[in-house]
Amino acid sequence: MKKNILLIGMPGCGKSSIGKALSKSMDLKYIDMDDYIEKKTGKAISELFEKGEDYFRDIETECAKEISNMENMLISAGGGIILRKENMDFLKKTSTVIFINRSVKNLLKSKNLGANRPLLKDNENHIYKLYNDRIGLYKKYADIEVDNNGYFKNCVEEIMRKIR
Template sequence: MKNIVLIGMPGSGKSTIGLMVSQKLCMKFIDMDEHIEKKEHKTIKELFAISEECFRDAETRCAEELSKMDSCIISAGGGIIKRKENIDFLKQSSTIVFINRCVEDIVADIDMSTRPLLKDGIKKVYDLYDERIYLYKEYCDIEVSNSGDISEVVQDIIKRVVK
């Protein structure tokens, strides 16, 4: 089976939803940020401290590696769409699912201290959303709304991806 890659804003629910989908489908779950940290022997925060480009390079290497796998649920970092080559790698073996969650709900739930790009506050979340929303929509194969019961989102993904 093809991979299912979840894309979306930080705080959109990718990791939580991805884990639930993986359990329902008995597929391996991979959080790209955790995968990057293991491969690079540095935290995301440490990679960003070097430079955002350093992190994005690691993210691209990870996308290329994961494109060679199958039958995995992959939670991508929020900025995976910043480099088209990342999406090109992932599309080789994956269905890309955009988890669309309204920015107000993200702001209400997210712990910004743990997100390097969001450390500048709430305005940064809105700016990132405006900057990225069209890319998420352009690159996804399927868009699902995370605006209610998370178990319904999980079922929607399964219904639309597993045919």
């Protein structure tokens, strides 16, 4: 196994909940990339997006490079990490990439889907477009794919089985 595990997937797919549970089960340090970006910049993700998506993505790429040099980490990436090949090039070198797939129907049931997610804030139906635009990239970069359309604990157990 590579020295880190990276969780990718749509906003609301369960990366944070699954990541925290998985990190405890695997004795890995947990890091949420959005939290890392906010601590590094001293600004909320929504504030960074106010300066433009490209501005945010540049910061995200810088942080992806830094995080890729860490060890024994369970990394929960932002939903758009896959939009820049260089992000995934950095992270795939040191991480086993797990795509947490969740149906759009179930994503829309997620609590606070638009909260703290600038690309979904004004139009939750935009999630259909995002899903269709990103699904191919998530699958392309994933070493392992799991569905999270039921209980997240089942997803954690499935990931554990697939990693071992």
